[in-house]
Amino acid sequence: MIETDRRGALRAGAALAVAGALTAGCSASGSAPTAHQAAPAARHPAAKSPRAAPAPRRFPGLPDQIAHSPRDRPQVALTFHGQGDPATARSLLTIAEKADARITVLAVGxxxxxxxxxxxxxxxxxxxxxxxxxxxxxxxxxxxxxATAEITGCADRLRRLTGSIGTWFRPSRAETATPLVARLARRAGYPHVLSYDVDSLDFTSPGAQAVTRKVASEVRAGSVVSLHFGYADTVAALPAVLEALDRRGLRAVTTTELLT
Known part of the structure; x- marks a missing residue:
């Protein structure tokens, strides 16, 4: 009964967040990137004062390009390409937080x-x-x-805004980096390139149900899922994606937590 109540609360809070997002005018028109819930007690409460931005770190034993973590813990990382309508971005962040989920945002400089x-x-x-x-x-x-200018240009913005170059690097318009780009990322201070093993295909605007089905059918413990800011389908799909994870006992955490 406790588990049922918790899921019910998750659905209710998520539905309210989606309604707020749509009312705020989060639509797909003009927001696409150029590329290819009352919640239970928070395990990760949002900071009341500004958080220090963590620096990249090396994870010994993991490859230079990471597509997923070891499969031994019931956690996944939802990673979002950061671009597009800022209202859509705020809605996605709010939905995740109401569901006590944490995400990873790879921002465009x-x-x-x-x-x-x-x-x-x-x-x-x-x-x-x-x-x-x-x-x-x-x-x-x-x-x-x-390529160096593209990597360091974004790193410079992150450092100026947060005090750090950010926790992860992901190549643009590519699932994985070439050896050259991976080497340049290491030179810029990113020990690992963050790839993914589940592609939601939300950037194709297939509809919220299709996004949910794609993620739910492919995600496993340790998965890194590729999603995007800037798409109304993603806003509408995220509550159902989080509920599907919850039904399977999987928790959405930051990539850093997934790998720690």
Missing amino acids: SWLDEHPELARRILDGGHDLGNHTHHHLTINEMTEAE
Whole structure:
């Protein structure tokens, strides 16, 4: 009965958050990136004062490019490409927090230039914040100088806004980094490249139910899921995704917690 009540609370709080998001005008029109719940007592309460931004760290025994964690704990990481309508981003953060979930945001540097307040909003919610290049171009096809500028450009914005270059680097418009890009990321201070083993395909705007089905059918303990800010389908799907995880005993945590 306690578990049933908890899930019921999760559904109710999530539904209220989605309604608020849609009322606030979170629509897919003009918000797409250029690329490809009353909740139980919080395990990770949002900070009442600004959080210090953690620095990247090395995880011994894990590969330089990480697609998932070991499968021995009932946790997953929901990772979001940070770009698009800031109202959609705020709605997704609020939905996650009402469900006592924490996420990882890989932010685009030029997006942070336009919406610098979101860096602190993400951190103050207890989430991870990382680097998704400065202009969100196809980094694996760039020269060394161009790719370096994309990585360090975003890192510089993160450092200026938060005091750190961010916890993770993910290449733009690519699931994995080329050896050159991975080397340049290490040089910039990111020991690991963050990939993923579940692609929600939410950027194709397939509908909220399709996003939920895709994630629920492929996610496993230790999975890293790729999602995006900027899409109304993602806002509408997130409560159902979190409920599907809850039914399977999986908890959404930051990537840093997943790997620690």
